[in-house]
Amino acid sequence: PTVKLEVDGRRVMDVPPEGSAADPVRRIAFSQRFPVGSHLVTLTCSGDDFAEDNRQDFALEVLPAIPLLVIDGTRRSEFLRDALAPSKDLTPAFVIRSIAASDFIPAALAVDVRGPGTPPRVVVFANVPAITAAQNEAIEQFLADGGSVLVTLGDGVDAATWNRIAFRGGQGWLPARIVETVAKEVKLLPESFVHPAVEVFKEPLPGGLHTAVFPQRWKLDLDAGVNGTTGFAIARFSDRTAFIAERGVGRGRAAICAVPLDKSWGTNLVTLPDFVRLAHETMYYLAGAKSAERNLSPGQAIIFTPRPAESPAGVKVQVPDGSARTVTLKAWPLVFDATRESGAYKLTTAGGHEYYYAVRGDTQESVLAQASADDRKLVAEIVKGMKYVDDLGDVVETAGEGPQSRDLWWLMLGLVVMTLIVEALYTRRLTHEARP
Numbered sequence: 001p002t003v004k005l006e007v008d009g010r011r012v013m014d015v016p017p018e019g020s021a022a023d024p025v026r027r028i029a030f031s032q033r034f035p036v037g038s039h040l041v042t043l044t045c046s047g048d049d050f051a052e053d054n055r056q057d058f059a060l061e062v063l064p065a066i067p068l069l070v071i072d073g074t075r076r077s078e079f080l081r082d083a084l085a086p087s088k089d090l091t092p093a094f095v096i097r098s099i100a101a102s103d104f105i106p107a108a109l110a111v112d113v114r115g116p117g118t119p120p121r122v123v124v125f126a127n128v129p130a131i132t133a134a135q136n137e138a139i140e141q142f143l144a145d146g147g148s149v150l151v152t153l154g155d156g157v158d159a160a161t162w163n164r165i166a167f168r169g170g171q172g173w174l175p176a177r178i179v180e181t182v183a184k185e186v187k188l189l190p191e192s193f194v195h196p197a198v199e200v201f202k203e204p205l206p207g208g209l210h211t212a213v214f215p216q217r218w219k220l221d222l223d224a225g226v227n228g229t230t231g232f233a234i235a236r237f238s239d240r241t242a243f244i245a246e247r248g249v250g251r252g253r254a255a256i257c258a259v260p261l262d263k264s265w266g267t268n269l270v271t272l273p274d275f276v277r278l279a280h281e282t283m284y285y286l287a288g289a290k291s292a293e294r295n296l297s298p299g300q301a302i303i304f305t306p307r308p309a310e311s312p313a314g315v316k317v318q319v320p321d322g323s324a325r326t327v328t329l330k331a332w333p334l335v336f337d338a339t340r341e342s343g344a345y346k347l348t349t350a351g352g353h354e355y356y357y358a359v360r361g362d363t364q365e366s367v368l369a370q371a372s373a374d375d376r377k378l379v380a381e382i383v384k385g386m387k388y389v390d391d392l393g394d395v396v397e398t399a400g401e402g403p404q405s406r407d408l409w410w411l412m413l414g415l416v417v418m419t420l421i422v423e424a425l426y427t428r429r430l431t432h433e434a435r436p
Helices: 077-082 105-111 134-146 159-170 273-292 373-382 392-397 409-434
Strands: 003-007 012-016 037-044 057-062 066-072 094-100 122-126 148-152 177-182 217-221 232-236 242-249 252-257 302-304 315-318 324-327 335-337 344-347 354-359
Touching: 012 094, 037 344, 037 354, 057 344, 066 077, 066 273, 077 094, 077 273, 105 134, 122 273, 134 148, 134 159, 134 242, 134 252, 134 344, 134 354, 148 273, 159 177, 252 273, 302 344
Parallel strands: 066 094, 066 122, 122 148, 148 252
Antiparallel strands: 003 012, 003 037, 037 057, 057 354, 177 217, 232 242, 242 252, 302 335, 315 324, 315 344, 344 354
């Protein structure tokens, strides 16, 4: 079936699915330009008997530029800054505030990068020697709130301190344990580019990532965490070790790069045309974690503060069934926890600004797959006395066990029929006897 695309409640286009109708999973692809502000993207389709999953809502916020905070450990982050926000670009996709590692204080994470309402979406530690416990606590809160962090390693890094404070045996936010520097030239492995942040680099184009050479790098251990709490590789070197690793932390993402994004170790990476694309794709991916603030699970509260700030006043909240209520408050943030119903929520401030949120339902409810052992165990715990039988022969053998029920409708029907017959015969006899 054709998928209908709506933006902010207005129909935009019909999108035909890719692939054949016989495919169990079919993808759709579309492009759409959004003006700056809060938007709701709605996809609807029809054609099956399970209507509950025929509509999906996604809330997003479009910024004029994505604000980044770069914490520079060795004053060599100009390569990354030039790739993301060239000085001659009047409308760059990113705006960057750069500070020295010695000037990094927790309060810097809340400072607007450029203009009101532009706190950093992504924090980059560029070859920073180490962080303190207080800085680490602030970063953990930043990640919990939906921000993202990228750590690039270089010659100034104190691996022992990073591991002790930020990794903590896999219990911290750092995606991998930093092991040691390796002075053996490697390249990147294009077949490892399956992650959304790097899949665009799979094709070996001139000046592509496959031509990057790395004479030196840090070795990252992705298996050092307790109970598998470390990250996974976004891309790998030709010796299969991790180039970039990431993991989700809170509502944000944390990533670590095994090399510095500069020329300090003799790499040609920063001179390749694809370096600009790599920097953009990585930052877009990390900044996208902030969308988790607007796309919630059923029952998860909407926590809302307008940016730029407005005076606290009544906020109109429209819920998925179309009804609306006005919530009064004396101070921000607004906390609205009546979100059990999946669908779109629209908040309108006293100043007339609209903000969208989406509560997403469980799409697995429409997957008619066979129940797993864990699924059966969960149902059996809820429905006491339930026992699953897989083999038909076992059903026959256990048919006499336990309390049994029988259908008695046929017996009652027989009694009714017998009563009618007896009544008919008795009536006929009375009629014969009454004749002269």
